[in-house]
Amino acid sequence: MLPPGSTIGMLGAGQLGRMTALAAARLGYRLHVYAPDAADSPCAPVCARATVAGWDDRTALAAFAAAVDVVTLEWENVPVDTVEFLAERVPVRPGAAVLAVTRDRIAEKSFANGLGIATAPWRPASGPGDVALARDAIGPHCIVKSNQLGYDGKGQARIGPDTDIAAAWRSIGSDSCVVEGFVDFTCEVSVIVARRGDGAMAVFPTVENRHRNGILDRTLAPARVPPATAAEAERVARRLADALGVVGLLAVEMFVTKDGRVLVNEMAPRPHNSGHWTMDACATSQFEQFVRAICGLPLGSTDLLMEAEMENLIGDDVERWAAILAEPDARLHLYGKAEARPGRKMGHVNRVTPRR
Ligand SMILES: Nc1ncnc2c1ncn2[C@@H]1O[C@H](COP(=O)(O)OP(=O)(O)O)[C@@H](O)[C@H]1O
Ligand SMILES: [Mg+2]
Helix, strand or coil: CCCCCCEEEEECCCHHHHHHHHHHHHCCCEEEEEECCCCCCCCHHHCCEEEECCCCCHHHHHHHHHHCCEEEECCCCCCHHHHHHHHCCCCECCCHHHHHHHCEHHHHHHHHHHCCCCECCEEEECCHHHHHHHHHHHCCCEEEEECECCCCCCCEEEECCCCCHHHHHHHHCCCCEEEEECCCCCEEEEEEEEECCCCCEEECCCEEEEEECCEEEEEEECCCCCHHHHHHHHHHHHHHHHHHCCCEEEEEEEEECCCCCEEEEEEECCCCHHHCCHHHHECCCHHHHHHHHHHCCCCCCCCECEEEEEEEEEHHHHHHHHHHHCCCCEEEEECCCCCCCCCCEEEEEEEEEECC
């Protein structure tokens, strides 16, 4: 167990790191962030220390490892070499094996399917010819996704029966992709599981996610799905976290189909945008739970105390901050980013109401 007063090293310096730093501080921990862009980041103003250095800067990495008691991350795409170099010097939670699965859609889907957990039908593709063959096998409506480094709907193309596949392939700009059958879902849900090194787990209730332009727009907690569906989503998430041996958090995004099945879409081994509602409506926030899990502390209660709707503030949405502050049930969270570019996550608001 790492007691309060310890220093948590964080790879990546965005809003997830910022909110982790705030939760860590409340429990008496210090957060030391490391990222190439840490200087002018959401983390810098709320962290005990920030190292601004490249992922391949071995001198800076060694000094960072010596200065912290444990390393975690808010971004699963940190280079493998970086993680392995650090892991020789200090515990890294979650570890390289978890990252290898969750940063790569082919590995992720293979892992889930290997446990008997359903996904949309999918095929790997390394060129437009593979996409055409996959469409023949899967059906006329598909989505092609870059295998790595996609987020907020980036690196994806929808394919229909008449789509110019060569043009769609070029628009993605990756030579390793997956082709997935388009799921005509009734809703999207997600579950966040916390897991400690000794295998203890705690699961947050299933929530419902609505996207706009490929970016999460709103999360409704709890999800408006039958109890059996919510329970199945939670079972799947626990099974994945346990089989992966995650230490920290695992967020699992899923589709609920018209016939009530739950299909895994993707996973992230860190706090997740669809867990921001926990900050104001749960006994323990996902960020505090993350700190508890990586430090080996007792996990907190995941009981939902209030009903919540989280709205992301994207780009210019943030200009509504004063009106949001005037709403009695709204809890505003801003990330301190200077420039509100289109598509950029600037903050979020949790609207909470007593449980019905
Ligand atoms: N196979 C699919 N069928 C239907 N909608 C999909 C499918 N895959 C992705 N989507 C939609 O696109 C969104 C973003 O895709 P996702 O795979 O989660 O990538 P990202 O890493 O960008 O979040 C999903 O939340 C969902 O709304
Ligand atoms: Mg997603």
